[in-house]
Amino acid sequence: MAQKPSIPKGTRDFSPAEMVRRNYIFDSIKEVFQRYGYMPIETPAMENLDTLLGKYGDEGDKLLFKILNSGDFLRKADESLLARKDSNAIAGQISEKGLRYDLTVPFARFVVQHQNELSFPFKRYQIQPVWRADRPQKGRYREFFQCDVDVVGSDSLFNEVELIQIVDEVFQKLGIRVVIKLNNRKVLAGIAEIIGEASRLTDITVAIDKLEKIGLEKVNSELSEKGLSDEAIEKLQPILSLSGSNAEKLVKLGEILAESEVGTKGVDELNEVLTIIDALNVETGVELDLTLARGLNYYTGAIFEVKAIDVEIGSITGGGRYDDLTGIFGLKDVSGVGISFGADRIFDVMNQLELYPPEVTVTTQLMFVNFGPKEGAHCLKLAGDLRKSGLKVEVYPDSAKMKKQMTYANKKNIGFVALVGEEEINNGVVTIKNMETGEQKSVKPEEITSVIG
Amino acid sequence: MAQKPSIPKGTRDFSPAEMVRRNYIFDSIKEVFQRYGYMPIETPAMENLDTLLGKYGDEGDKLLFKILNSGDFLRKADESLLARKDSNAIAGQISEKGLRYDLTVPFARFVVQHQNELSFPFKRYQIQPVWRADRPQKGRYREFFQCDVDVVGSDSLFNEVELIQIVDEVFQKLGIRVVIKLNNRKVLAGIAEIIGEASRLTDITVAIDKLEKIGLEKVNSELSEKGLSDEAIEKLQPILSLSGSNAEKLVKLGEILAESEVGTKGVDELNEVLTIIDALNVETGVELDLTLARGLNYYTGAIFEVKAIDVEIGSITGGGRYDDLTGIFGLKDVSGVGISFGADRIFDVMNQLELYPPEVTVTTQLMFVNFGPKEGAHCLKLAGDLRKSGLKVEVYPDSAKMKKQMTYANKKNIGFVALVGEEEINNGVVTIKNMETGEQKSVKPEEITSVIG
Numbered sequence: 001m002a003q004k005p006s007i008p009k010g011t012r013d014f015s016p017a018e019m020v021r022r023n024y025i026f027d028s029i030k031e032v033f034q035r036y037g038y039m040p041i042e043t044p045a046m047e048n049l050d051t052l053l054g055k056y057g058d059e060g061d062k063l064l065f066k067i068l069n070s071g072d073f074l075r076k077a078d079e080s081l082l083a084r085k086d087s088n089a090i091a092g093q094i095s096e097k098g099l100r101y102d103l104t105v106p107f108a109r110f111v112v113q114h115q116n117e118l119s120f121p122f123k124r125y126q127i128q129p130v131w132r133a134d135r136p137q138k139g140r141y142r143e144f145f146q147c148d149v150d151v152v153g154s155d156s157l158f159n160e161v162e163l164i165q166i167v168d169e170v171f172q173k174l175g176i177r178v179v180i181k182l183n184n185r186k187v188l189a190g191i192a193e194i195i196g197e198a199s200r201l202t203d204i205t206v207a208i209d210k211l212e213k214i215g216l217e218k219v220n221s222e223l224s225e226k227g228l229s230d231e232a233i234e235k236l237q238p239i240l241s242l243s244g245s246n247a248e249k250l251v252k253l254g255e256i257l258a259e260s261e262v263g264t265k266g267v268d269e270l271n272e273v274l275t276i277i278d279a280l281n282v283e284t285g286v287e288l289d290l291t292l293a294r295g296l297n298y299y300t301g302a303i304f305e306v307k308a309i310d311v312e313i314g315s316i317t318g319g320g321r322y323d324d325l326t327g328i329f330g331l332k333d334v335s336g337v338g339i340s341f342g343a344d345r346i347f348d349v350m351n352q353l354e355l356y357p358p359e360v361t362v363t364t365q366l367m368f369v370n371f372g373p374k375e376g377a378h379c380l381k382l383a384g385d386l387r388k389s390g391l392k393v394e395v396y397p398d399s400a401k402m403k404k405q406m407t408y409a410n411k412k413n414i415g416f417v418a419l420v421g422e423e424e425i426n427n428g429v430v431t432i433k434n435m436e437t438g439e440q441k442s443v444k445p446e447e448i449t450s451v452i453g
Numbered sequence: 454m455a456q457k458p459s460i461p462k463g464t465r466d467f468s469p470a471e472m473v474r475r476n477y478i479f480d481s482i483k484e485v486f487q488r489y490g491y492m493p494i495e496t497p498a499m500e501n502l503d504t505l506l507g508k509y510g511d512e513g514d515k516l517l518f519k520i521l522n523s524g525d526f527l528r529k530a531d532e533s534l535l536a537r538k539d540s541n542a543i544a545g546q547i548s549e550k551g552l553r554y555d556l557t558v559p560f561a562r563f564v565v566q567h568q569n570e571l572s573f574p575f576k577r578y579q580i581q582p583v584w585r586a587d588r589p590q591k592g593r594y595r596e597f598f599q600c601d602v603d604v605v606g607s608d609s610l611f612n613e614v615e616l617i618q619i620v621d622e623v624f625q626k627l628g629i630r631v632v633i634k635l636n637n638r639k640v641l642a643g644i645a646e647i648i649g650e651a652s653r654l655t656d657i658t659v660a661i662d663k664l665e666k667i668g669l670e671k672v673n674s675e676l677s678e679k680g681l682s683d684e685a686i687e688k689l690q691p692i693l694s695l696s697g698s699n700a701e702k703l704v705k706l707g708e709i710l711a712e713s714e715v716g717t718k719g720v721d722e723l724n725e726v727l728t729i730i731d732a733l734n735v736e737t738g739v740e741l742d743l744t745l746a747r748g749l750n751y752y753t754g755a756i757f758e759v760k761a762i763d764v765e766i767g768s769i770t771g772g773g774r775y776d777d778l779t780g781i782f783g784l785k786d787v788s789g790v791g792i793s794f795g796a797d798r799i800f801d802v803m804n805q806l807e808l809y810p811p812e813v814t815v816t817t818q819l820m821f822v823n824f825g826p827k828e829g830a831h832c833l834k835l836a837g838d839l840r841k842s843g844l845k846v847e848v849y850p851d852s853a854k855m856k857k858q859m860t861y862a863n864k865k866n867i868g869f870v871a872l873v874g875e876e877e878i879n880n881g882v883v884t885i886k887n888m889e890t891g892e893q894k895s896v897k898p899e900e901i902t903s904v905i906g
Contacts, residue, residue, distance in 0.1 A: 004565065004566060005501075005504055005562045005566050006501065006566065007497055007500065007501065007562075008497065008499050008501055008549075011497035011499060012497060013494065013496050013566070014493075014496075015567065016492030019493040020493070023493065034816075035843075035844070035845050036840070036845075036846070036847065037816065037817040037820070037845060037847035039816055040469060040473070040476065041468060041469055041472060042466070042467040043466050045464075045498060045582065045596060046464060046518075046584075046595075047460060048458075048460065048461055051458055062523075062524075063523075065520050065523075067518050067520060067552075068518075068519040068520070068544065070515075070518075070586040073540050074535075074540040075538060075540070077538065079536075082527075082535045082538070083532075083535070083536065085525075086527070087524070087525045087528070094521070095521050099498075109458045109460075110466055112457065113457060114468065119864040119865060121849075121851070121861075123847075124469065129498065131499075133523040142499075151850070155851065156823075156850035156851045158833065158848060158851075159850050162833075162850075165837065169840075276830055276833065279830065280833060280837055281837055281838075329457075329458045363490065363492055364490040367490070370611075376611060377732065380611065380614065380615075381732065381733060384618065384733055385734075387488045387622075391488070392489075392490060393490070395611060396574075397574055397604070397607045397612050398574070398607050398609045407572070408573075408574075411572040412490075412492075412572060
């Protein structure tokens with residue numbers, strides 16, 4: 001009892017100061033989503049384990065938080081497995097639900113389950129916590145928020161364009177300078193095909209990725225060590241030395257991949273997206289980057305990644321096109337494309353660069369100091385009138401010492417304080433104190449709004 | 454695989470149409486909370502089981518969703534308990550976390566854990582889901598939202614007044630006609646004391662509650678059956694026949710309870726709250742109701758309940774004052790008062806009475822029909838400009854058949870559709886179709902805002 005309570009490791013409480021900042025981020029993102037016709041959905045925290053298992057690889061399965069069945073959960077458990085303490089096998093007998101691990105699988109499940117109620121293309125966003133039994137460490141939590149926006153049921157590259165516009169608008173709005181990196185899975189497949197090493201996609205992209213750090217020579221010897229033939233490495237050289245603008249790179253890439261059907265398709269897709277983007281009002285730089293290889297297991301077309309320019313923090317948003325999201329639940333041929341905003345990292349960047357507009361951190365605009373029951377009751381009335389005009393107003397509930405009340409106002413970052421004693425009541429005025437400058441002013445109640453507005 | 458996926462019983466997916474309605478409710482409530490200086494917090498979905506256990510009675514303990522420990526959870530489990538399949542005892546050995554059951558206990562834990570960072574009185578609201586392994590039934594879910602607003606660290610009755618104002622404003626804003634029922638635990642204690650049956654509080658309130666339905670005579674015989682002495686029942690008669698306005702009832706109650714210190718305190722508190730409320734601009738009726746006995750285990754002063762007038766649905770909001778919320782976690786003498794808005798019931802009432810303003814259900818304001826890649830790219834530009842002026846605009850991504858595109862717009866409740874073919878592009882105009890009236894109009898791009906605004 002006397003022991004101070006705590007929360008599970010890897011989880012967090014969010015204080016009011018953190019909440020208003022996080023809400024500012026989420027609200028800014030949502031507003032952009034909505035401006036593009038994306039609609040919110042929410043799914044339950046718990047999913048059936050057969051929905052979740054097998055979707056995230058063996059490692060992912062281990063990181064699922066499983067819910068113990070209610071009631072006499074051991075009743076039907078196998079005695080010999082219990083005796084052997086076979087945790088893995090028993091888990092399946094005493095637990096049938098798990099906490100969601102991401103928003104993608106629940107979204108796929110949602111689309112399949114509700115396919116007859118939805119109109120396609122279905123544009124949705126979803127902002128909810130997810131849970132992973134990962135080892136907690138700095139910046140990695142067991143409960144964290146994902147913020148996903150996807151459109152399913154449309155092949156059009158207009159969707160890719162739109163997502164780039166959304167990224168551009170969100171980060172402009174938040175004031176974070178970013179660069180958008182763009183790649184295409186089909187181009188990577190084309191490269192692997194052309195050099196005759198279709199199965200070596202990952203090795204190749206990893207190598208390209210190291211180019212800047214370790215130089216061409218070391219990259220080549222690494223590829224050789226990994227078993228790539230000399231011929232393949234030779235053929236890879238023009239790709240490794242690709243340079244110039246996006247357009248220049250794409251021209252060269254088009255030549256190199258001319259004999260690969262899939263590669264050519266990828267180049268065409270990149271061309272189309274970049275051409276449309278160029279004609280639009282997108283201010284964020286969009287950079288062709290062949291080293292982008294995220295989600296190689298499921299992305300089939302565009303691959304996106306967004307990096308903050310002013311903070312070293314890795315990717316803060318990413319996504320891509322997947323041609324078979326809902327296939328795992330039996331609905332074939334539904335192509336989709338989406339991105340996920342990394343809420344926690346964006347929060348970190350915003351905090352580091354102090355990018356919040358001042359109004360975000362102002363909470364209550366005006367607090368009435370409480371001088372006693374009679375004065376207080378008078379203030380309740382004044383406060384009510386001010387709230388009607390949309391102001392955020394508090395009356396300090398107790399007639400505590402002045403110092404205590406002022407400390408409260410200060411700690412809560414309240415901009416103005418109203419002092420209404422007997423004299424003010426008799427004269428029909430209110431003394432308004434600006435908490436930042438210390439300036440005091442006696443005004444009529446109807447003038448308050450303009451003083452603190 | 455081919456089997457249609459589903460979600461755990463008692464849980465729900467929220468579709469876009471439901472989300473915008475629910476968000477309207479939550480946003481309306483939040484806006485009022487903020488106008489009174491209440492600030493948001495959030496706590497993790499998972500709490501340590503020792504935070505949760507023993508706080509909700511034996512029945513509540515059984516309804517907690519427990520999280521299976523990660524990894525080899527059976528390793529340290531007791532062999533003999535496993536052999537006996539003692540689910541209860543084993544649960545404590547293989548699970549140390551549970552899903553939050555309400556927002557009250559996590560809030561108490563939060564206040565104690567962060568007491569040194571908070572400034573008191575601490576005014577917070579919290580809107581998050583909670584989980585209970587209850588038997589699911591109509592209107593009762595295993596995952597549902599609570600929406601709590603509390604102030605802790607202040608004894609002042611101004612807080613009670615403020616919560617009544619908040620209830621008044623929230624339901625006026627939502628358009629739900631309600632009545633606020635008010636009682637005071639101290640008055641109930643006074644009654645029990647005066648009639649010499651201090652331990653019979655619940656029996657007495659249940660009896661008073663039945664008065665209207667079964668009449669005075671049957672109430673008296675029920676009390677007698679329950680073992681109340683004839684003398685006690687006799688003394689109870691003036692209370693059972695209490696009538697008139699709040700003020701009249703309180704005068705009589707004051708006389709009846711004159712000899713009970715706690716009862717008199719309760720009458721004084723009710724008097725003060727109702728007197729202040731009378732002087733304020735509260736439009737909702739506030740009714741003294743001695744049958745209100747919710748939360749008798751923890752409420753120590755005011756008890757609130759809010760009932761919808763136009764729908765039979767029971768209480769849609771309720772709360773009260775508790776003098777020892779944080780005592781369970783070792784922090785004594787922190788008095789608080791709060792109320793909880795029943796989000797699901799309010800949602801039901803709003804749906805039944807169709808109280809949503811039309812703008813809530815409009816999603817995208819304007820959709821550009823897609824006539825082909827060239828026309829579509831032109832529309833992307835126009836759409837971008839319109840979004841800059843704050844409009845919600847979509848470009849249909851695929852150049853699908855007209856009928857398909859129009860069906861999409863209809864299903865999504867999109868108000869206006871823009872038709873931009875070759876002719877429109879050449880003439881620098883856009884044909885705008887009002888989806889409700891069918892009316893079409895050819896306008897310049899810069900006129901669109903005023904047409905659909």
